[in-house]
Amino acid sequence: MLRLGxxxxxxxxxxxxxxxxxxxxxxxxxxxxxxxxxxxxxQINKTKEDLDPSKFNEKYDYNELNEAYKIYLxxxxxxxxxxxxxxxIRCFDLLDTVKSTxxxxxxxxxxxxxxxxxxxxxxxxxxxxxxxxxxxxSSFQANPSKIDIEKNEIIFAHCTLPFDMCTSFKFDSHxxxxxxxxxxxxxxxxxVYIFRISNDLSRxxxxxxxxxxxxxxxxxxxxQIRIKLDKTxxxxxxxxxxxxxxxxxxYGENIEELRGFLKKSGLKEIK
Amino acid sequence: MKINIYPIYSPLxxxxxMKKQTNELLSYLSSGNKHEFTLSSxxxxxxxxxxxxxxESGGSEHYFKQxxxxxxxxxxxxxxxxxxxxxASLEILTYIQNKKMKGExxxxxxxxxxxxxxxxxxxxxx
Numbered sequence: 001m002l003r004l005g006x007x008x009x010x011x012x013x014x015x016x017x018x019x020x021x022x023x024x025x026x027x028x029x030x031x032x033x034x035x036x037x038x039x040x041x042x043q044i045n046k047t048k049e050d051l052d053p054s055k056f057n058e059k060y061d062y063n064e065l066n067e068a069y070k071i072y073l074x075x076x077x078x079x080x081x082x083x084x085x086x087x088x089i090r091c092f093d094l095l096d097t098v099k100s101t102x103x104x105x106x107x108x109x110x111x112x113x114x115x116x117x118x119x120x121x122x123x124x125x126x127x128x129x130x131x132x133x134x135x136x137x138s139s140f141q142a143n144p145s146k147i148d149i150e151k152n153e154i155i156f157a158h159c160t161l162p163f164d165m166c167t168s169f170k171f172d173s174h175x176x177x178x179x180x181x182x183x184x185x186x187x188x189x190x191x192v193y194i195f196r197i198s199n200d201l202s203r204x205x206x207x208x209x210x211x212x213x214x215x216x217x218x219x220x221x222x223x224q225i226r227i228k229l230d231k232t233x234x235x236x237x238x239x240x241x242x243x244x245x246x247x248x249x250x251y252g253e254n255i256e257e258l259r260g261f262l263k264k265s266g267l268k269e270i271k
Numbered sequence: 272m273k274i275n276i277y278p279i280y281s282p283l284x285x286x287x288x289m290k291k292q293t294n295e296l297l298s299y300l301s302s303g304n305k306h307e308f309t310l311s312s313x314x315x316x317x318x319x320x321x322x323x324x325x326x327e328s329g330g331s332e333h334y335f336k337q338x339x340x341x342x343x344x345x346x347x348x349x350x351x352x353x354x355x356x357x358x359a360s361l362e363i364l365t366y367i368q369n370k371k372m373k374g375e376x377x378x379x380x381x382x383x384x385x386x387x388x389x390x391x392x393x394x395x396x397x
Contacts, residue, residue, distance in 0.1 A: 012332075012333045013281075013329070013330050013331070013332035013333055013359065013362065014332070014362065015332045015333060015335070015336055015362055015363070015366045016362050016363075016365035016366040016369055017362070143329070143355050143357070143358035144357055144358055144361055145352055145353075145355065145357055145358065146352035146353075146357060147352070147357065147378055147379055148379065148380065149379045149380075149383055150379075150380070150383070155352075157355075176283050176329070176330075176355075177283070198365075199365075199369070200369070219288065219353040219354055220353065220355070221355070238357075238361060238376070239364075239375065239376040239377075239378060239379075240364075240375060240376070241368065242361040242364055242365050243365060244361065244362060244365045245358045245359070245361045245362040245365075246358075
């Protein structure tokens, strides 16, 4: 059984993302374990190890990077102590308490195979775990940010992504808070899937599309991509019957095993 | 006809920028027609031919919950996309539909939003 940590509760704005832990266990063989956010904050404050200045080639304020790196080390310690395969964190609580962000930590952890989802979003975490389990790949948790209905295109953005998904990256501040370390990653253009399961674990969406451009728009989270959906999929889904906010974007051609598992588990695919 | 709009937003975002975007959108929507687009209080929201919730930023979802008892179906969520406002609208619409209520996000190019709003007005008075 996979062990998933929920560090702090889901963020207050995730009003449609509550999951029944017993159902996650029954359907997906995933054990959700609540961990107090104070435990993470204490672990961050206890972490004395400093970042080796040569670890990253990208130039950025060392103090900011060092604080963000301590968050990474603290999360990793908690993941080890609780024997976690994945976790999600009410990460905005770190802005006021430790004055930094977990975006760097999530980029590192995901690329190391410890699945890390933002904002305490449990359906996103479960979706990321399923992608990893059935494709072996990391996925980019992102906000649908702008839609062009006529062109069947959608822009996704977030301030972190797994380092193993991007061809290059730069550090920037976290968009909403203007502090800490956010990741502005560049993704390879090409075929991707967009995926999310519903919070009641009864439905999922799996749309095919193509990343056609990395963007640099103001007033959005730092990593930004534009995806054109295949003709068989419509962006109308997002405006009329979405399954929540965060969706997962992943590369990969063979998704039939994932789709087959979801069908066998009783989840209905919505288009 | 009269369209009343109630805005919701999170203080985490730049209020001045949001208000500028809101004014630009309302100005576009009201151009070339005689409809009156007005920001309203929650008490006045339904004293109009069409009532919209303007989602101005991410993080406004729990503010929606604070006003939901005042709202009538279908709930239309108008949003321009910047500041994670579309993201918030998706979470809100999912919440609405989980409660078996009707709603729709009005988002896209300004032209698309305008056509959709005018279409809703026409249907309401057909």
